[in-house]
Amino acid sequence: MGITARGIGLLGAAAVLLGVGFRYAYPELAVLGAAAAVAVGYALVTAAWRPRLTVRRVADPDRVARGEPAVMTLTVRNTGRLRAANLVAEDRCGGHLVPVPLLRLRPGRDTEVRYDVPTHRRGVVPVGPLRVIRRDPLGLAALARSYGDPVPVWVHPRIHPLRAVPTGAGRSLDGRTDSVPHGSITFDSLREYVVGDELRRVHWRTSARVGELMVRENVDTSLPRIVVVLDNRATAHPELVDGVVESFESACEAAASVVAAAAREDLPASLLLVVPAEEEATGPLDRLAAVELTGGGEDVLRTAVSRLRQERLGDTLVFLTGPGARGELGQVGALRGPYPSVVVGVFGADDPTPAGAAGLTVVDAGDGAEFAAEWDGIRRW
Structure with missing residues (x-):
């Protein structure tokens, strides 16, 4: 919670008026000082009210190539039952702030905002959280709170089509290249048996030694890696x-x-x-x-x-x-x-x-x- 410059000035004036009024027996100054102090107290109580909001973000899409469009849909719902929300809010999108109107948001109602996510640079763009600022009518105090978890938008590098693909030292058996080596399926490792594995792949000697079924894992060495x-x-x-x-x-x-x-x-x-x-x-x-x-x-x-x-x-x-x-x-x-x-x-x-x-x-x-x-x-x- 923070008191604005106006609130600090008014609070200082209240202290001076109260001090002078009581010191020199000026009831009018004391009343003005008390009114100023009450105004600051009212501002703090008003700003301390925490609105009950739920925030939902949907990125469409959440993974794009650099330069492609991406749209973020932000839905804010007032889940409170008594008061309408009249707030100043802004959503953080990367290094930018997007204003979100929350004027007279009644209980049980929601508002939706759609905006473009900047994708001109490769990277992970964090979107959120929503920053809600609660102010009193006199502008004496303000309180900022965050709502919702940030959602990342992944901006991938541009992909340029490549026609040629390396064939590697091993050659595929489907006719892609010649010089096919014999024995393309090669043992790689052993792992524990899981339901659905073929029994012919069970390595019985190792299974007898360790006390549980072990299955052979093979790799196709004919494919280029x-x-x-x-x-x-x-x-x-x-x-x-x-x-x-x-x-x-x-x-x-x-x-x-x-x-x-x-x-x-x-x-x-x-x-x-x-x-x-x-x-x-x-x-x-x-x-x-x-x-x-x-x-x-x-x-x-x-x-x-x-x-x-x-x-x-x-x-x-x-x-x-x-x-x-x-x-x-x-x-x-x-x-x-x-x-x-x-x-x-x-x-x-x-x-x-x-x-x-x-x-x-x-x-x-x-x-x-x-x-x-x-x-x-x-x-x-």
Whole structure:
């Protein structure tokens, strides 16, 4: 609860009038001081009344590509039974405030407000909570309260269509490529039996040893596995213009395009960050919406490369970085052993990266659309 400047002035005047009135026996001044004090007290009691409101938000849609429209529908209902709400309210949408009219909102009634969510930048736009300001009629006191939980709107990077998809070292059995290896189904791990598993997949020897049924998990090694690594170090993307690092935004668009192309072809693909982030997002596009630049130098890249070499997550590696990391591509080139196909995308460089740098296939691009065009021009993976 806060007293406005007018209220503070009136309260100070009340104290002065009461003091002078009692000190010098002026009842008129004492009455004026008492009236001013009563007015401030009435203002505090009026502002302290807490309206009973329920807030519901619906984003349509809650996940969009950068630049696509998204609308938030806010419904505020007065669940009180005695008084109509006559309030000043505003909803927080990202870094903006949206006015919400709550004039004479009667008990049991609701009001609805629709407004556009800004999607001109990639990211997670938090919408809410609703901030309700209760003032007294004299403007002496004001109290702000929050209603409702914030709702995120995920703004994904733009996806540029890619026609070419890496075939990898393993070859699919459905005729997509030649040179099909024998024994495409390979043992991967053991797990506990669950209802519905085929009994022929039970590993009886291990089950007898541990005392419960264990089932074999197999993977299809004939399908190419694509690993997309996004360099989210600030040192790799040093150019900041108007609060936006365009090279990093282009790299995010390229990562989203590769992941979407792999999903279209039903190929397994994974998205990794050079600097892992603690985030609630699970899907790759949500992760690309939430990712931000962070600290880290060449040692962080060395750790990420070592992890990729040890885990061998796939056969096609796509490394996306900015102009600040062109001198570190030698470390990425060391992954050509575990990953038969390595493609590096460099965004925002002033001059082309030397052809065949570190023995890699390098794609220089100014933005995501240019990367898509250059990607489709790669003849051999």
